[in-house]
Amino acid sequence: MQNARNTAAFGKWHNTPDYETSAVGSFDRWPTGLGFEYFYGFLGGDTNQWSPALVENTKRIAPPTNNPDYHLTPDLVDHAIAWIHSQQSIAPDKPFFTYLATGVTHAPHHAPKAWIDKYQGKFDQGWDKLREETFVRQKQLGVIPANAQLTPRPKELPAWDSLSPDDQKIYAHEMEVFAGFLAYTDHEVGRLINAIDQIGELDNTLVFYIVGDNGASAEGGLAGSVNELKVFNKVPESREQLLASLNDLGSPKTFNHYHAAWAWAGTTPFQWTKQIASHFGGTRNPLIIAWGDRIKDQGGLRSQFHHVIDITPTIFEAAGITAPTKVNGVKQQKIEGTSLVYTFNDPEAASERKTQYFEMFGNRAIYNNGWIAAARHPRLPWQGTINADFEKYPWELYNIEEDFSEANDLASENPEKLEKLQKLFLSEARKHKVLPLDDRLSERFDVQIRPSPAAGRTTFTYYSGAVSIPEGSAPSLKNKSFSITADVEIPESGAEGVLLTQGGRFAGWGFFLEDSKPTYVYNFANSERYIIQSSEKLASGKSTIKFNFDYDGGEVGAGGIGKLFINDQQVAEGRIEKTLPYRLALNETFDVGRDTGTPIVETYQVPFAFTGNLQKVTLNLK
Secondary structure, X not given: OOOOOEEEEEEEEOOOOHHHOOOOOOOOOOHHHOOOOEEEEEEOOOOOOOOOOEEEOOEEEOOOOOOOOOOHHHHHHHHHHHHHHXXXXXXXXXXXXXXXXXXXXXXOOOOOHHHHHOOOOOOOOHHHHHHHHHHHHHXXXXXXXXOOOOXXXXXXXXXXXXXXXXXXXXXXXXXXXXXXXXXXHHHXXXXXXXXXXXXXXXXXXXXXXXXXXXXXXXXXXXXXXXXXXXXXXXXXXXXXXXXXXXXXXXXOOOEOEOOHHHHHHOOOOOOOOOOOOOOHHHOOOOEEEEEOEOOOOOOOOOOOOOOHHHHHHHHHHHHOOOOOOEEOOEEXXXXXXXXXXXXXXXXXXXXXXXXXXXXXXXXXXEEEOOEEEEEOOOOOOOOOXXXXXXXXXXXXXXXXXXXXXXXXXXXXXXXXXXXXXXXXXXXXXXXXXXXXXXXXXXXXXXXXXXXXOOOOOOEEEEOOOOOXXXXXXXXXXXXXXXXXXXXXXXXXXXXXXXXXXXXXXXEEEEEEEEOOEEEEEEEEOOOEEEEEEOOOOOOOXXXXXXXXXXXXXXXXXXOEEEEEEEOOEEEEEEXXXXXXXXXXXXXXXXXXXXXXOOOOXXXXXXXXXXXOEEEEEEEEEO
């Protein structure tokens, strides 16, 4: 079966544990270890669309640096088209399977300015009015039932009319950027579809187009953000900072997100947003399926209840594949899911999926035969961990056969039905290893508590060329004292370049030579940069240079004193007032001898490779 068709994956792959995404693997949970013959994309939840952390198969590679207009989405589509063209040129009768996950519309919302400008002024009416307008169009198009109700705005989100003119200006532009990002992606996906059409295979290709990321994301909080790493590290952004960066949103200068209320507007007519898996705003996304004339009712609508795990069984049935019970002698876990093929030419067929559980960060729901019971966790998507008791969460009950948007809670009217569904949730949760429920956020986000090649070690030695090490596989310098020692040999003409760095433009630190002067820069979420630099240049020949950081302690994110040494003689000292407590990077990496991402400070351009002889770098955690 493996050789019956060619397989390739492009784009986002957030299925590999963080600590397995370095050059040492293990690689069995990378795309090429899970059935794909070729992979081009990025590992993790998101990446900088202008400067992505790219991987080809199992090798990390640099994005093109000679194209000032580079953007990840067309690059992914270019690679997908080239792969399909190659496969069809060599073996035109051999089927292909192409998986494309662009990373859109996950933050950061990066798009060319021309696409953002298309939406100028389109959202000045605000999120409350946008939901009303969207609701009307949904009914006109028939994508929601005529009797569906528009659910009200949660009290935790502000009314648009309550905002100041400056706030409205900021937030309207955040949504313009998001819309440009989405439209740009639709254009690029269309380019891929056209390429398949041009080789005469579109009518013979089964296409699934899933729109959404578990509901629109409210993780930008109640202001949005110029730099998402500020959100993850609980660093506030002022209105003045947002206004100052307004024209840069979507550009390489930002790692931006939008106001949570736009996410709520984006889940019309449902309640809530991504992360809130108890309600449809956090789980229900549009799905478009096309298969030439195999689906007679082109443009038709289907309303059967299904789940994303049903895609695989659908592909198997459509392609005539029988799932193996053993692979390489290993008994396979049963494939969960229900094929959608029965709906292709029978719009009125009864739904064959009877039951489905949902759970995320303690938000719970259970669907069964047209009914759904839901328990929302009180933590909001932009908050950190809170103290909450699962037993005290109120459960809600909806009959979605009659109440599409979950507008009418029937829990008090039908307690017997609710109790039955609560018991069913526990049964499904045990079966699928959901228990114990875990509502922690910051703790689960902390790479230091996960397995890692760096775990348990206090001394690390690195050599030039050790680059693109993800945060989950690198030593953590957060909330502690440390020292970095570099053994170098400087030519007569002097030297410059990176010795060791982690992170980039939006947060991180760098230890480098600038005009032969040892320099340490700490980038606090692109808001403040602390620079400690020697006034003394390194002489030619061999030298040992060292940076020592004495952490204040007492609380996470505290500051400390940094000192620079050349051959054991102190040459500079400075104070770093505060540090990032939780996460330095989302896609930027730990690099030796050059910088593979964005620059820590704008005085150099990547890769800023070291021009001397870097013999080794030793890092000690205290």
